[in-house]
Amino acid sequence: MSRHRRRVTVGVAVCALVVTVLGLAVRQHDDGPGADVRERPRSGSTDARGPSGVVTLAIGGDVHFEAGVRALLDRPRATLGPVSTVLREADVAIVNLESALATRASPTRKELESPDDRYWFRSPPAALDLLARSGVDVVSMANNHGADHGRAGLRRTLRAARDAPVAVVGVGRDAREAHRPHRVEVGATTVAVLAADASPRESADGIWAAGADSPGLATARQDPPRRLLAAVxxxxxxxxxxxVYLHWGQEGARCPTDDQRRLAGALAEAGADVVVGAHAHELQGAGMLGDTYVGYGLGNLLWYHGRRPQTGVLRLRVVDGEVRHETFRPATIPAGGGQPRLLRGRARADGVARWRDLRSCTRLAPLPGEELRAPQSGPEQAGLPAYDASVRRIGPELARRMRSSHDPDRCPVPLGRLRHLTVSHVDFEGRARTGEIVVHRDHAVDVVGVFRELYDAGFPIRRMRLVSAYGGDDDRSMAADNTSGYNCRRVAGTRRWSRHAFGEAIDINPRENPYVTGTGVQPPAGRRFAEVSRAPGADTAPGVVRRDDVVTRAFERIGWSWGGVWSRPDYQHFTAP
Structure with missing residues (x-):
């Protein structure tokens, strides 16, 4: 919608936009651009739910039907679960389908990815039927799994989308079709919805970007993404x-990357009214960039595991061409994956507060008239540098360093399944430090996100060194108040492997958060902290972990549990599910 010619209401625009984005590529007819215009007589019309000029949009994140979630497709009445109510209540609802629509497995090459971290996702056409029953109107397939099954999978996707009960966008028979918006009429407003993939390339195969005469996905990896900007x-x-619905960002990050910010700015300048997206598997902040609404990340919505459980549905209310109101309905994905569960009561209020707090690192403004929250303490307010982190394999030099904490002949996990992390943290003097920790590769990205939250909140960590710096001796590491992860050791007094031996446990500030046993306190220097209150909101010393604080919430968000609630509390200890 032109900044100088706001001829459509924001609500109508948003609604239309969603439909356009998802329906953009595949639901077009052959009689030219913009031919696929469908009427959507819901709250944008006077005889529907809302008054003329008011449109509501509901947007969810990534959906797919892998592992145990696939069983939902065998149930004729199955939906996305309780969030379906939120989706159905909106005029237009959109999600991203993170898979190819292919019934037979013929995976394409992914030579640009690490051999240990390659995934191929596919869903039968019945997935679109389930999404339609859930209240979804538009589905984006412009993502890093939309072409997982090569050209044959793309052909099947296009056939399935042609007769689907939902609009599908971001994929087409050629680049023109893939970048063409899906248009839908809501009352007197035409909403144009586009979708594009800006995630890292996984293969050099041309199917990942539609060509002049070849099928593929709409992409926005180029700088600038000329085709997408021209369509906008x-x-x-x-x-x-x-x-515009985008697949963008860095996996595991809760703050947008510089690339995301640049792309959002370019789209806003080109005339986009709403820019939303997913891919990070984490919620990211949202707000206004000028008069364009930007939502950087909506996380996973229906997923096969709950290691990143925080999710929800974003609702926008558009009135007379302006996004006037934002509502976030927080939900959580069960530990074993599956349909998200809406949060209620205090948990819902906390979820909304966390969503609002994510804006702090986006450089976006609140919506007009939104009540401003008190500024939170964080690295920018404290004059600290930006958070920095890395995830690397265990190379020969590091393997030599880890000899005291890893024996390849007896340890339950080989070094190839572990990852070496470096992360920023704040020390007890308020200075930025770089620490290192080793965890299992399955949890590396999640753990980077946890320490980002701790850094942003200014939570102090005494030191972070590998346990091998203490000869693999857990007692020495605790005595040094060292925050640590992997250590190939047994549970004290047993022959059972500790979760640390699998890279699935982390100890935070052991002195301030001791392990209280029936016979004593470990480390001994932690005795004065053994009886301090760890109730929510308790006035505690720096570095102390308590219930419902930034540390327990950060680990809870990735599905890890806290030893502080055990009958013999281990306040320092966090364990993967």
Missing amino acids: RRADRAGDLVV
Whole structure:
């Protein structure tokens, strides 16, 4: 919608935009751009739920049907679960389908990815039926799994989308079709919805980007993404309400990358009214960039595991061409994956507060009229540098360093399944430090996200060194108040392997958070902290972990449990599910 010609209401625009984004590529007819215009007589019309000029949009994150979640497709009435109510209540609802629509497995090459971290996702066409029953109107397939099964999978995707009960966007028979918006009429407003993939390339195969005469996905990896920007400008000149759904960002990050910020700015300048997306598997902040609404990340919505459980549905209310109100309905994915569960009561209020706090690192403004929250303490307010982290394999030099904490002949996990992390942390003097820790590769990205939250909140950590710096001796590491992860050792007094031996446990500030046993306190220097209150909101010393604080919430968000609630509390200890 033109900044100078706001001929459509924001609500209508948003609604249309969602439909356009998801329906953009595949639901077009052959009679030219913009031919696929469908009427959506819901709250944008006077005889629907809301008054004319008011449109609501519901947006969810990544969905797929892998592992145990696939069983939902065998149930004729199955839906996305309780969040379906939120989706159905909106005028237009959109999600991202993180898979190819292929019934037979013919995976394409992914030579640009690490051999140990390659995934191929596929869903039968019945997935679109389930999404339609859940209240979804538009589905984006422009993502790093939309072409997982090669050209044959793309052909099947296009056939399935042609007759689907939902609009599908971001994929097409050629680049023109893949970048063409899906248009939907809501009352007097035409909403144009586009989708594009800006995630890292996984293969050099041309299927990942639609060509002039070849099928593929709409992409926005180029700088600038000329095809996408041109499509946005055309829709804006037509007076449409323009919505763009992107697959972008860094996996595991809770703050947008510089690339995301640049792309959002370019799309806003081109005329996009709403820019939303997913891919990080984490929630990211949202707000206003000028008069464009930007939502950087909506996390996973329906997923096969709950290692990143925090999710929800974003609802926007658009009135007379302006996004006036934002509502976030927080939910959580069960530990074993599956349908997300809406949070209620205090948990819902906490979820909304966390969503609002994510804006602090986005450089986005609150919505007009939104009540401002008190500024939170964090690295910017404290004058600290930006958070920095890395995830690396265990190379020969590091393997030599780890000899005292890893024996390849007896330890239950080989070094190839572990990852070496370096992360920023704040020390007890308020200075930025770089620490290192080793965890299992399955949890590396999650753990990077946890320490980002601790850094942003200014939670102090005494030191972070590998346990091998203490000869693999857990007692020496605790006595040094060292925050640590992997250590190939047994549970004290037993022959059972500790969870630390699998890279699935982390100890935080052992002195301030001791292990209280029936016979004593470990480390001994932690005795004065053994009886301190760890109730929510308790006035505690720096570095102390308590219930419902930034540390326990950060680990809870990735599905880890806290030893502080055990009958013999281990306040320092956090364990993977």
